[in-house]
Amino acid sequence: MRVEWVSESAWNTQALRAERGIAQEEMAALANIERSHMGKIERGEHMPTLALILKIAAALDVSAADLMAVTESNLRSKTEN
Numbered sequence: 596m597r598v599e600w601v602s603e604s605a606w607n608t609q610a611l612r613a614e615r616g617i618a619q620e621e622m623a624a625l626a627n628i629e630r631s632h633m634g635k636i637e638r639g640e641h642m643p644t645l646a647l648i649l650k651i652a653a654a655l656d657v658s659a660a661d662l663m664a665v666t667e668s669n670l671r672s673k674t675e676n
Contacts, residue, residue, distance in 0.1 A: 605638060615656075
């Protein structure tokens, strides 16, 4: 489940960032995260801590709960199919 969660979380972060027209470098600056670290999170190479999830959610102007709910919902629908 860890791999699926990291992958789905990464996709959701990328999708929301792109939807808002924010470049990865700008996103990293908004979240106060190193750009290379942001890249690893978005590629699913790093599982973000709760502190990072909170920073990313704030930078995307969504609640961490909403960000996690989307990830959970997507994972559930994938396992049901």
